[in-house]
Amino acid sequence: MPSRHQARYNAFGMTLHWLIALLLIGNIGLAWYFNTLNGLPKITPVQLHKSIGLTVLLLSLIRLGWRVVSPPPPLPAAVDAWARIAAGAVHVLFYVVMIGLPLTGWALSSASVIIRFKPIMLFGLVQWPAIALLAHLPGPEMKQAHEAFVTAHGLIAKLAYALIALHVAAAPRHLFLLRDGVMGRMVPFLGTQAG
Numbered sequence: 001m002p003s004r005h006q007a008r009y010n011a012f013g014m015t016l017h018w019l020i021a022l023l024l025i026g027n028i029g030l031a032w033y034f035n036t037l038n039g040l041p042k043i044t045p046v047q048l049h050k051s052i053g054l055t056v057l058l059l060s061l062i063r064l065g066w067r068v069v070s071p072p073p074p075l076p077a078a079v080d081a082w083a084r085i086a087a088g089a090v091h092v093l094f095y096v097v098m099i100g101l102p103l104t105g106w107a108l109s110s111a112s113v114i115i116r117f118k119p120i121m122l123f124g125l126v127q128w129p130a131i132a133l134l135a136h137l138p139g140p141e142m143k144q145a146h147e148a149f150v151t152a153h154g155l156i157a158k159l160a161y162a163l164i165a166l167h168v169a170a171a172p173r174h175l176f177l178l179r180d181g182v183m184g185r186m187v188p189f190l191g192t193q194a195g
């Protein structure tokens, strides 16, 4: 039987999980907010949105690297085969969201003439480069690319809503119905023992 230590993610894994979750959900909220604005008042929240999104990209790449070095602890034996497959699929798709959303955001921002006089500034401090290939496209091609990446960004955001709903819905099931200790793998103050 695995020890309590082996049965859960380590402190680094838990910190990255909760930090990325907070930033991802916060950035969705920020996008919903700036979608209600027009003109000058929209600039600051959009800039913050880009900075948070690019931070999610960097943290997700670190998390992916960490996952290779330190594979996740095995699920408790009591977890059904279908639930293992569903959890695995949701986790893979979360990486598509965590990496695909920032990349398409970066691409749609690069494929815009605005980037020439208003570059992406990480939290107003450091300039983040535009994707040169997109930033130098001729007018009509740039417009087409911009629209395609806006559509892709919106579609991946919808995937994110579905995954967050599924992932969050699984929590009370494990915690109150199955009581299988799965939640304790990622929540610092919960135990991992079933019962």
Ligand code: HEM
Binding pocket: 023, 024, 025, 027, 028, 031, 032, 035, 046, 049, 050, 051, 052, 053, 054, 056, 101, 102, 103, 104, 105, 106, 108, 109, 120, 150, 153, 154, 155, 157, 160
């Ligand atoms: C965690 C990462 C991110 C999340 C969760 C996220 C989420 C969203 C959402 C939900 C929208 C509204 C989509 C719609 O109304 O259909 C949006 C729009 C937008 N995002 Fe992101 N995004 C992320 C990363 C980024 C990054 C890294 C950039 C740029 C560097 C970016 C730039 C934009 C822009 C410019 C818009 C407005 C697009 C438009 O409608 O013209 N996003 N984002």
